[in-house]
Amino acid sequence: MQILFLSRWYPYPANNGSKLRIWNLLRALGRRHTVTLVSFVDPAEGTPDLEGLRGIVSEVHTVPWREFDPGSLRALVGFFALAPRWMVDTFSPQMAETIRRVLHSQKYDLVIASQVVMGAYAGHFENVPAILEEVELGVYFQKQERAVSAFRKIRHSLTLFKLRLYLRNLLKRFSGYTVVSEREKGLLEGMVSGSERVRIIPNCVELEDYRDIRMPKRENSLIYAGSFRYDVNYEAMQWFVGEVFPRILAEIPTAQLTITGDPAGKRIEPRTHVMQVGLVPDVRPVVASSMISLAPLQTGGGTRLKILEAMALRSPVVSTSKGAEGLEVRAGEHLLVADSPQDFAAAVIRLLKDETLRESITEAGYRLVEEKYSWQKALIFFLKWIETIPTGSLSGISQLETRHVDDDEKN
Template sequence: MKILILSTWFPYPLDQGSRIRAYHLIRALAGEHELALISFEDQPIQKDWLEKLQKITSWIKILPEKPFHYTRWRTFLGLFSIKPAAVVAGYNRKMEKLVLKSAREWHPDAVLAFTFVTAPYALKIPHVIRVVDMDNLLTLMLYEEISFARGYIQKLRRKLSYLKFKHYENNIYKPFDKCMVVSELDKGRVQTYTHIAQDQILIVPNGVDCETHRPAGTIKKPRQLIYNGALTYQPNYDAMQYFLEQVFPLVLSEIPDVHLLITGSTKGVNLGKLAINEQVTITGYVDDIRPIISESQLCVVPLRQGAGTRLKILEAMGLGTAVISTSKGAEGLELTHGNEIWVADSATLFAKGIIKLLNNLTLTASLVEKANHTITTKYDWKIIEHNFATAMKSLQSELTVSLK
């Protein structure tokens, strides 16, 4: 097939979950299909990033604009629109024209859209197989954020955003032939607030590259914790705000020399609201995070918000670092507390879990060993790519006749 791929972010470098997922799913199709990519330019694209995608696509077109364009006028219009503010800010007439012109000239057989931002453009292309990757389920994320709202006005705004997104996602995804989610859990959730049929939903898990993420025999730095997540993403910021205020002081009272590294972009983030002390280091963006994860004794994932599955957990496990997480952080992954991962949901239990794992190296080693087995047998991107390519081939067989 000729598959036109529409991406909200340029799928390289592999420095955050959405890019990683998009890149591997694109790569999965490169062997048997002719691919073309149209993407927003969410950041300046370096030559070597472009070359990575040129190797697996026939052509690439970049719209030199960011995927979201917030203005006072658009924000004002969003107040009176049934569409969510992010959808209003994400609509781009230039992108629509570029997609439709490219489709008329290239005649794709299928279109693969990444996230709600590019989904509307895919629906305007006639007589093609349509697949959308739902990735982070924003309706669910917004619903969870209501409970974290402070004050009546903020709670009302978040509830309104949730209701708008629920209506929008229910309608925008229905015309797609397949809607991809990352887990059985998310599949069930999607069906609770949309009219998408069960056989319309395709589970494509997140994964980890087991060739580049493997235990390196690195000597662990005693009592070093790591949280690998950009603070520009609200669930990550909330996780660290909660951890530093409620969990870390309890750990410090028992292990005074424990140290926390927080990696990832902090651009535009108000770090002053975080309870940072001399035992906390914020590294900012790191080109290659693997050595830091490998040398850390424990990866902490105190997430309270968000949807989908966390690549940070899979990457840490692939690199041989034990993980302690909340249930929210580990949801959707086939991992068991005390087997591959340590799960704790209250601040007290999370702190006790960290102390236990830092002091019990036998337990930590057991978690690492079992986690590595699960990663290599269930969450290796090679396995996921193969299964996704097979699913797309089956979809082609099912739908090609009906489209003619």
């Protein structure tokens, strides 16, 4: 097939969770189909690395991304639009024109729009069958639930109302949609009809990318790998550094915390034993050398690639319940889970001090990734599914397993 893939994130280098998912999807698609990539690029990241995609996609077209500006004229006009303000403000006429131009250049069998932000361009798909990949809604519901003031609750309720109206109209333009977890599937089905079009493609890892990364552990080292462009990551680190880490240092004064990922102009207040190193060329050795990986997330949706990556790199994980949400994990077996500052600190201290427990958690986490969160397995289903979309054979699609690939599908 000729596939047009639309991405909010330029996928190489794959240095955040969204990019990792897109990168692995593109690698799989490129092995069986001819793929053209149209992607936003962040001007702050410099010139996109085209060589990194050589042999994976046949063409690359890029458009500069402009971050949401709440004070812009378009954002103010967005108060009166049916779509959420951020979608009104970030919509790019240049991206719309690029999509139209590429679609007119040759015949395409399928459009894959990655994330809701790219779904906004569905009106320019020229009647080519399309799927909306990785619809994430959980974060919007959580913002409403966690609002502490009446004003914020009303504001987030209005955003949800507009998003619901917007998606009901938008999703009619797509032949199918993917989500990363059962919870996200339930949220989507609560907004729109047509559950037979929804497929769960969980976030996974390509184990071959991690298998040979073996590093000696740094004594009492902790790591958090997450871009602060995603507010959930910044919020998580503010909570951990402010409320949890001092409790750990009181018990283990030599503990060291490393924070990697794009700081996006946001800095954690300088503290003893905390290093915010920003983007690194390859985060895998840093994670592999850490005694514990952290996932102290308070909000957000989907499933956490940072947890799966840590497990694949044999770095045991301590997470909040929210951080582990969407993963088929058992607390105390695959990772430790705690939600209060006291309990989270106690879990980290326990894991640092107990080598037997660390080894047990490490091995169980790695086996879990092998069995349930390997792209090799998930992509077999994804590829089989998308190849039915251009034919319109939805009845055939609905007969496929929607969560994990059964043994008979692997052959």
